[in-house]
Each structure stands twice: as structure tokens, then as C-alpha cells.
Amino acid sequence: MALNKRRFDALIIGAGGxxxxxxxxxxxxxxxxxxxxxxxxxxxxxxxxxGGVNAALANxxxxxxxxxxxxxxxxxxxLGDQDAIEFMCREAIPTVYxxxxxxxxxxxxxxxxxxxxxxxxxxxxxxxxxxxxTCAAADRTGHAILHALYQQNVRARTHFFDEYFATxxxxxxxxxxxxxxxxxxxxxxxxxxxxxxxxxxxxxxGQVYRTTSNAHINTGDGTxxxxxxxxxxxxMEFFQFHPTGIAGKGMLITEGVRxxxxxxxxxxxxxxxxxxxxNAKDLASRDVxxxxxxxxxxxxxxxxPNADHVLLKVDHLGEEIVSKRLPGIRESGKIFAxxxxxxxxxxxxxxxxxxxxxxxxxxxxRVLVPQGTGEEVVPGLYAAGECACVSVHGANRLGGxxxxxxxxxxxxxxxxxxxxxxxxxxxxxxxxxxxxxxMARLTRWxxxxxxxxxxxxxxxxxxxxxxxxxxxxxxxxxxxxxxxxKALRDRLPEVRLSDHSKVFNTARVEALELENLFDTGIxxxxxxxxxxxxxxxxxxxxxxxxxxxxxxxxxxxxxxxDRMDYKPVRTKPLSVETFxxxxxxx
Amino acid sequence: xxxxxxxxxxxxDADPYMQEFDVDVTRGMMLRDALLDIKRQDESFxxxxxxxxxxxxxxxxxxxxxxxxxxxxPISELKEPIEVRPFPGRPIIRDLVVDMTQFYxxxxxxxxxxxxxxxxxxxxxxxxxxxxxxxxxxxxxxLCGCCSTSCPSFWWNPEKFHGPQALLTAWRxxxxxxxxxxxxxxxxxxxxxxLFRCHTIMNCVEACPKGLNPTKAIGHIKNLMLxxxx
Numbered sequence: 001m002a003l004n005k006r007r008f009d010a011l012i013i014g015a016g017g018x019x020x021x022x023x024x025x026x027x028x029x030x031x032x033x034x035x036x037x038x039x040x041x042x043x044x045x046x047x048x049x050x051g052g053v054n055a056a057l058a059n060x061x062x063x064x065x066x067x068x069x070x071x072x073x074x075x076x077x078x079l080g081d082q083d084a085i086e087f088m089c090r091e092a093i094p095t096v097y098x099x100x101x102x103x104x105x106x107x108x109x110x111x112x113x114x115x116x117x118x119x120x121x122x123x124x125x126x127x128x129x130x131x132x133x134t135c136a137a138a139d140r141t142g143h144a145i146l147h148a149l150y151q152q153n154v155r156a157r158t159h160f161f162d163e164y165f166a167t168x169x170x171x172x173x174x175x176x177x178x179x180x181x182x183x184x185x186x187x188x189x190x191x192x193x194x195x196x197x198x199x200x201x202x203x204x205x206g207q208v209y210r211t212t213s214n215a216h217i218n219t220g221d222g223t224x225x226x227x228x229x230x231x232x233x234x235x236m237e238f239f240q241f242h243p244t245g246i247a248g249k250g251m252l253i254t255e256g257v258r259x260x261x262x263x264x265x266x267x268x269x270x271x272x273x274x275x276x277x278x279n280a281k282d283l284a285s286r287d288v289x290x291x292x293x294x295x296x297x298x299x300x301x302x303x304x305p306n307a308d309h310v311l312l313k314v315d316h317l318g319e320e321i322v323s324k325r326l327p328g329i330r331e332s333g334k335i336f337a338x339x340x341x342x343x344x345x346x347x348x349x350x351x352x353x354x355x356x357x358x359x360x361x362x363x364x365x366r367v368l369v370p371q372g373t374g375e376e377v378v379p380g381l382y383a384a385g386e387c388a389c390v391s392v393h394g395a396n397r398l399g400g401x402x403x404x405x406x407x408x409x410x411x412x413x414x415x416x417x418x419x420x421x422x423x424x425x426x427x428x429x430x431x432x433x434x435x436x437x438x439m440a441r442l443t444r445w446x447x448x449x450x451x452x453x454x455x456x457x458x459x460x461x462x463x464x465x466x467x468x469x470x471x472x473x474x475x476x477x478x479x480x481x482x483x484x485x486k487a488l489r490d491r492l493p494e495v496r497l498s499d500h501s502k503v504f505n506t507a508r509v510e511a512l513e514l515e516n517l518f519d520t521g522i523x524x525x526x527x528x529x530x531x532x533x534x535x536x537x538x539x540x541x542x543x544x545x546x547x548x549x550x551x552x553x554x555x556x557x558x559x560x561x562d563r564m565d566y567k568p569v570r571t572k573p574l575s576v577e578t579f580x581x582x583x584x585x586x
Numbered sequence: 587x588x589x590x591x592x593x594x595x596x597x598x599d600a601d602p603y604m605q606e607f608d609v610d611v612t613r614g615m616m617l618r619d620a621l622l623d624i625k626r627q628d629e630s631f632x633x634x635x636x637x638x639x640x641x642x643x644x645x646x647x648x649x650x651x652x653x654x655x656x657x658x659x660p661i662s663e664l665k666e667p668i669e670v671r672p673f674p675g676r677p678i679i680r681d682l683v684v685d686m687t688q689f690y691x692x693x694x695x696x697x698x699x700x701x702x703x704x705x706x707x708x709x710x711x712x713x714x715x716x717x718x719x720x721x722x723x724x725x726x727x728x729l730c731g732c733c734s735t736s737c738p739s740f741w742w743n744p745e746k747f748h749g750p751q752a753l754l755t756a757w758r759x760x761x762x763x764x765x766x767x768x769x770x771x772x773x774x775x776x777x778x779x780x781l782f783r784c785h786t787i788m789n790c791v792e793a794c795p796k797g798l799n800p801t802k803a804i805g806h807i808k809n810l811m812l813x814x815x816x
Contacts, residue, residue: 039634040690042729043642057709100710103700105718105725105762112712137725143641144725151699186679215637249614251639332639335658338614455626499630501597504680507629 008034011195016044018385018410019201020149025414027156038165049142050254052134054400055092059113060132065089076394077536078581081570084390103148118259121285121398134400168438169229172431176379181438188502204386208521209352210462213252219513220520222387232556234389235357237528243289245351247309255399258282266301277586284586287537290350311345358389365413384413395536451496478529523557588667618657633682643728653732655795673735688744696756701767717763724758733790739783747783750790750800757803
């Protein structure tokens with residue numbers, strides 16, 4: 001049977017904050033745009049973001065984008081690119097106003113302006129007093145933003161392909177991207193979408209770890225598609241463990257809890273963050289707080305029958321503040337921990353949360369690959385949001401900068417696609433070899449007979465990632481991990497589906513996602529093994545210091561032969577002076 | 587613990603049927619965890635789910651006769667045998683997966699976006715905390731569909747009656763001090779079906795996993811219509 005084909009000017013893969021904010025830019029042009037999402041758009045994981053989005057609006061305390069930029073550079077442990085960071089912090093302000101105009105129901109101050117709360121790692125005046133920079137809609141900011149963006153796309157009649165799963169990019173011999181092969185989940189039929197520009201906005205990959213705040217759908221689909229198309233992934237060793245997941249379960253408890261005055265205690269009731277970060281205490285950067293919690297537990301000061309977590313105290317804030325500012329957290333605490341935060345502390349432990357690394361792009365969302373001594377743009381390909389690496393987060397992302405990243409760079413990518421389409425009026429010729437390769441990967445799952453199940457290999461893989469690429473990483477642990485992961489990868493061809501039906505076959509989707517988890521997870525483990533220093537979220541007890549002389553550079557991991565390459569950090573901002581590397585203390 | 591789960595694969599089954607599964611229930615287990623365990627036992631079992639924490643709205647199902655979100659429904663609150671079925675009144679695609687097209691069409695029909703006719707200010711449109719408070723209990727909707735698919739009026743007239751979800755959304759924009767399309771919104775709700783098929787049966791209120799109250803929102807819309815008519 002002939003493969004179904006559709007042609008669009010632009011194809012956006014993923015309908016979270018980045019994809020939808022790219023789509024809305026294009027919606028008011030004449031271009032034909034397809035947005036493909038494996039779930040109905042408002043199910044995308046942006047919906048789960050709680051605390052808020054950073055912008056130096058100065059609604060509560062004095063602020064400006066330059067201070068925001070300093071905090072982001074410092075938070076990145078000096079691995080973030082300072083031109084991209086300046087771009088993001090400046091764009092933050094109009095971006096948040098645009099969101100508000102699009103209907104986001106932000107919480108409000110008495111003067112009618114947007115409410116802003118304190119978040120970790122944020123200061124006034126280049127490292128001074130705590131800032132209030134995080135614009136919030138109670139503790140449901142991501143939900144409020146995602147729904148408003150979807151609503152605006154409904155208004156603009158954006159063409160959605162809901163419950164269509166993108167499996168592979170299609171490229172020609174010069175490396176230009178021609179579109180993607182898509183699986184319609186309801187019918188099981190493949191569909192080839194040709195596009196002059198393709199935007200990867202597929203989100204994160206937290207499912208590579210066993211305990212994660214990430215949703216079932218966060219399987220690194222875009223990062224794996226890029227790897228298979230020969231594109232390297234950048235800085236994948238930098239994976240953020242959020243300090244406060246519900247212990248043993250992983251659901252997120254927003255940093256906003258500490259922003260509103262909550263704090264952590266160990267089994268002795270000691271407010272232990274005072275020892276690790278004397279100034280910022282509980283609002284130190286996330287990597288710092290996560291390491292402190294793991295250290296407390298390792299040294300026997302954990303709470304509970306297994307002494308395996310710490311407590312987050314909220315009850316002193318009073319019912320009014322909790323109900324008004326943190327209603328969702330109170331609900332989650334009751335449901336998942338059986339604890340009413342107004343009365344008792346919440347049991348918490350770090351949970352795999354966010355990948356700082358991703359597909360290398362410039363600030364316009366264009367995907368970059370090394371070429372000669374420099375870099376060149378991959379024709380026809382963009383990436384934005386968590387799957388991309390601009391890089392604004394470097395080695396550690398600040399809370400409230402993730403919603404900001406997806407919105408600013410989703411928008412920038414959408415605007416650049418408009419420019420691109422003005423210059424590129426025609427589709428490039430289709431490359432049948434690339435289509436056949438993508439089809440072969442899909443039909444491979446039609447193989448019948450005995451084999452390993454998807455869930456068995458997935459469980460082993462996620463456990464191995466958790467044990468060998470977690471918060472603290474030594475050479476020995478990681479070497480063993482990489483060997484185990486390679487052995488698991490060798491067993492992938494033995495995996496078989498028992499269900500070969502076509503209609504809404506979620507087993508087939510999970511098999512394809514498993515391949516994406518492998519490609520993306522192994523890039524994390526390899527990049528981590530190779531980086532012999534401690535920086536931001538990448539913490540090596542055998543190399544405890546940051547080594548700027550040898551390691552102030554971005555990693556690039558290629559799937560072919562698991563090869564590593566490196567490129568320099570862009571330390572020169574757009575208009576201001578460089579922030580030179582300093583010791584990072586909170 | 588004994589589970590009875592509705593199965594249907596259009597490629598091989600003439601009609602849906604119930605299949606029994608045994609699940610080892612542990613403390614704190616949610617219905618979604620049990621469904622995941624069943625999927626481990628039989629990978630051909632299909633249901634939608636994602637965030638696991640009640641915000642994405644994917645895993646609405648009918649359990650022991652009531653619509654619930656599986657990921658926030660503790661097993662301990664359910665009576666054995668636990669019977670899990672797809673949402674009532676919707677065409678079944680496979681197992682627990684239903685076709686929600688009409689539900690989404692009704693949502694889109696109420697123009698679920700903020701309308702401003704005035705030029706936008708350079709900064710935010712101002713809104714007092716009291717004005718913003720009016721959106722609490724409305725904006726939190728996660729489009730799971732538990733309410734509309736438990737509503738008899740929606741079962742009978744899904745193409746004409748907006749249903750509780752869409753009407754909650756209609757009120758969410760009518761109640762927003764920033765929105766400037768109140769007259770058009772109210773006009774478009776006129777007629778015997780779109781709004782007025784609500785007979786205040788209140789299944790929607792019981793079904794909502796976020797504790798929202800669509801019946802109350804519908805009452806507010808009716809009051810505003812009356813007020814404007816006088």
C-alpha cells in the first residue's frame with residue numbers, strides 16, 4: 001500500500017509551550033502549518049509546571065533583566081552561553097506581557113499587576129538580596145499558560161494532528177531536513193509529512209530515570225530523532241534533580257513552597273540548608289539543595305522508617321497562604337503522601353526533573369552542527385524548549401527559567417521559520433532512502449515470536465540510569481553503568497511485541513518510545529562519564545572542583561560510535577560586559 | 587485484588603466484554619498504578635494516561651459506575667471487584683480509549699479564548715485580586731471530560747448541548763474582567779439546547795476530579811442572561 005503523504009510549509013512536532021508558542025507566531029501568516037502531538041495538546045507536560053515564569057517586571061521588588069542575566073549565568077555554573085542568556089532575559093519581559101494579553105490568569109497584586117514570588121538562585125543587584133521575579137498563577141502556572149496558548153491556537157485555527165506520533169526525521173544526502181514520518185495512533189497508519197521547515201518541540205526525557213517528576217510521555221523523542229539523523233546532543237550530562245519530589249513517588253513539590261517561606265528539616269528537626277548555603281539557605285540553587293538532601297540521608301539524618309527522605313515544613317505558613325498561593329501542592333500532598341501540608345510537613349527527596357542539555361541551537365531555534373572549525377545550520381531544522389540546548393541553563397537551570405526558555409525560544413523559532421519560508425519557496429526533493437529507513441524502523445516491530453518484553457527492558461534500563469547516572473557520580477559507578485547500558489542496548493533487537501494490532505496500539509508506541517529512551521539515556525551516561533570535573537548538576541566526588549581551564553566547554557555526543565566532541569562556551573553577551581567565572585556560593 | 591476491565595478491539599471483537607485481572611495492591615496505590623500493572627500482564631490493554639498527578643487530564647475512566655481520573659483515585663476508596671469501563675456515551679476506539687471529538691468540538695464552540703477589542707497596553711492588563719478571585723474554580727479545568735460524559739443531557743444531545751465542561755469554560759471568560767465579548771458570548775448561548783439543556787442533575791459536580799462546579803457556573807450564566815434581558 002502506498003504511503004500517505006501530506007505537504008505543509010512548516011511542521012511543528014510537539015504541542016507544549018514551545019510548540020504552541022511557535023505555532024501561534026505562524027498562525028497569523030499565510031503559511032500552512034501542521035502541529036503534530038502524540039497527546040491532545042493540553043496533555044503536554046508544560047501543564048505540570050507549577051511555580052512560575054521568570055521576568056524582571058519589578059512588580060514586587062526592584063529588578064532588571066541584567067540582574068536576571070547575572071543570576072542565570074551564575075546558576076549555569078558559567079557553562080551557559082551569555083549571548084543566549086542576555087537574549088532570553090531581555091525577551092522575558094515582553095513575553096510575559098504577551099502571555100497575559102493572551103489570557104493567562106496570573107495571580108495579582110493589590111495594584112492589579114502580575115504577582116511575582118521568590119524563587120531559588122535569584123537576587124537583586126548581582127548577588128544581593130533575594131529577588132521576587134517569578135510570575136505565578138497560584139501554583140498552576142504551566143497549566144494556565146498551556147491552556148491559554150492552546151486556546152489562542154484554536155482561535156487562529158492552527159491545524160493540529162492530535163495523537164499522531166513522530167518517529168523519525170527525513171533528510172536528504174546534504175543533511176537537510178525534509179519533514180518527518182508520523183504514526184497515526186488511532187489507525188496505526190504511517191503518514192509522511194513533508195515540510196520546508198521542521199521544528200522539534202518534543203520536551204524532556206525524564207522517563208529515562210525510574211523516579212521522576214516527568215510524565216509517561218517524556219521519553220526524549222525529539223532528542224533521539226535528532227541523534228538518529230546524525231545530529232549531536234549537547235551537554236546531556238547536565239540533568240537536574242529537583243530537590244523536592246514526594247518521597248518514593250517523584251511527583252513534584254514546587255520550589256514556590258520554599259519561595260513562600262517553607263523550609264527543609266532532617267530527622268533532628270534541624271534546618272540543615274543553613275549549613276550548606278548560609279545566605280540563600282533553602283532558596284539556594286537546585287543542584288545545591290539536591291546534593292544537601294542526598295548528603296543528609298547518606299550520613300544517617302534521614303527521616304522515616306528507612307531514614308530515606310527529609311521533611312519540607314509548610315505548616316507554619318498558615319492555612320490562608322497555603323490555600324491561596326499553593327492550593328495544588330496541598331492537594332498533591334493529601335493525595336500522594338497522605339499529608340495535609342497545612343498541618344504536617346511533606347516527605348521529600350530529589351526526583352529526576354529536567355535535562356539542561358539537548359539539540360544544539362542558536363537563539364533563533366536553528367539547529368547547529370560542527371563544520372570545519374566552526375558551526376553550520378542544519379537546513380530546514382529547528383528545535384525549541386526542553387529538547388533543545390541554546391544554551392541558557394548551562395550546567396544547572398534556575399527555577400522559573402524553564403517556562404521562560406520554552407516560551408522565548410518557541411516564539412523565536414516561529415518567527416525565524418516565517419523568515420525562512422520567505423526565502424525558501426519550494427520543497428526540496430524527497431529522499432526515498434531516508435523514508436525507507438524510517439519505515440524499516442517502524443515495521444521492525446511487526447516481527448513476531450518469542451522475545452524480551454518492552455516493559456522488562458525498560459524497567460532494567462531506568463533502574464540502571466538511576467543507579468549509575470544520578471546525583472553523585474564517580475568514575476567507577478559510571479563506568480559500570482555505561483557497560484550495563486551497552487549490554488542492555490545489545491538486547492534491544494531481541495525485544496518483541498505480542499500485540500500486532502493496528503488500532504490505538506499503545507504497546508507499539510511504547511516500543512518506539514523505548515528506543516528513544518535508550519538513545520537519549522545513553523547520551524546522558526556517556527557525556528557524564530567523560531566530563532572529569534564537578535559543575536552545576538554534574539557532581540563527581542572523584543573530581544570535586546570545577547575545572548575551568550580544561551572543562552569550560554560544551555559536550556557534544558554523537559550516536560554513531562558513541563563519539564564525544566566539544567565546543568567552546570560563548571562568553572560574550574550581545575550588549576553588556578561578560579560575567580567572568582567566579583566561585584559559585586549561595 | 588480482583589479487577590474487571592472492559593476490553594474491545596475493533597479488529598477482533600464484535601462487542602466490548604469484561605475481562606478479569608488480579609492485581610497485587612500495595613499501600614497508597616492509585617487506580618492508574620493498577621491499570622499499569624494490568625498492562626504489564628497484557629500489553630494489548632489500551633488506556634490513555636500521562637502525568638500521573640491529576641493535571642494533564644488523560645486518564646478519565648468509569649470505575650464502579652462513576653467517572654474518575656485514575657491517577658488520583660486511591661484503590662483503597664474503591665469496592666472490590668473494581669469494574670473499570672470507558673466513559674459512557676462516547677464511541678469506543680479500543681478498550682478504555684474513547685473518541686472525545688464531540689467533547690472537544692463543544693469546547694471550541696464557546697470561543698474559549700480571551701477577547702480584547704481595546705488596543706493592548708504595553709504592560710499587563712490590570713486586574714484586581716478580587717476580580718482575579720472570580721476565576722478560581724473555573725480556570726483549573728483540565729479537560730478530562732469526567733463531567734460532560736457523566737451528564738445525561740450530553741449523552742442525548744452531544745452535538746447540540748455544550749455540556750458542563752464547555753459551559754464552565756464559557757463562564758470562565760464571561761467572569762474574566764479583561765474579556766470584552768460578553769454580549770457575543772451570551773448571544774451565542776441562546777436557544778433551547780446549547781445552555782438550556784442543563785437540568786441541574788449535577789452529575790458533573792460529583793464527577794469533577796478538581797472539585798470544580800459546572801452547575802454553579804451554568805447558573806451564573808443563566809442569571810447574567812436574565813439580568814441583561816431585563
